[in-house]
Amino acid sequence: MKQLKLSNQLCFSFYALSRLVTSHYQPLLGPLDLTYPQYLVMLVLWEHDIVSVKTLGQQLMLDSGTLTPLLKRLETKKLIKRVRSKEDERSVNIHLTAAGRQLQQEAADIPEKISCSMGFTEKEYDTLKPMINNILKRHADE
Amino acid sequence: MKQLKLSNQLCFSFYALSRLVTSHYQPLLGPLDLTYPQYLVMLVLWEHDIVSVKTLGQQLMLDSGTLTPLLKRLETKKLIKRVRSKEDERSVNIHLTAAGRQLQQEAADIPEKISCSMGFTEKEYDTLKPMINNILKRHADE
């Protein structure tokens, strides 16, 4: 019986934690004129240089309704370029620009700073990482 | 070195998990014409009947910029009533209406359903609940 409320409470904790995380990124990303979701897109591009909107959506678990306007904003800032694919005209490839690559340097210390800001303990890393990724993975289809 | 990326990855997991949670509530709340944040407000009201916007904001960690329009939508649906306090005219008290209390019955099985939908294991409850609440608590000030 008491169990029932637990799921609700745990879900609320996840919801609150996500917003806490975003709020800790904000002061780090603000100076780079990036939001957290925009930063996530840049992280993917810094790894791959070119990715399709579809791939981006799969990696970040976001749909085109979210990504299309977000990518347009990144393009306005000259950090990326949206290029419709020649091979498959339905697909749009996102290219990292020189300015976008440049930004990687300025963002280099963010992982360390966010780690410090959130103050995760060793134990929290080791426990939460696999457990939460397990939850995400078992719902991977959607 | 490898540690640095971990914080970024763990934070992304939290962000993704929060959206996963919301997506699992949606089919349960849709029939009640509630969003997840609206449901959270109703949960507080089902416990207390009357709460101030300030208290609500503290409980849910949301500010008036989020709550004011959300509460207006709940009022439009006749689930709550917004009443400016007589004792302190700055404060607005949220009252549960009869329809709002009625809705509690229809929402009674949501905790069980969300538990089933998310499929948390016993171990996940026992580990995640205290660990995540600890993280939230140590950043409680903001």
Next chain:
DNA sequence: TGGAATTTAATTGTACACAATCTAATTTTA
């Protein structure tokens, strides 16, 4: 006591998030 500081909501503006729908391109298959 009366002005300064604080508190509480509301407002404004920007940016997600996602359901639902649409269009165009590609693939399937009858």
Next chain:
DNA sequence: TAAAATTAGATTGTGTACAATTAAATTCCA
């Protein structure tokens, strides 16, 4: 191969989130 089904993004509309500002009420305190 031509119609049907699928796929990739874009669009539309609703609803959060939150920073920054504003306005009104209350509290502080010199």
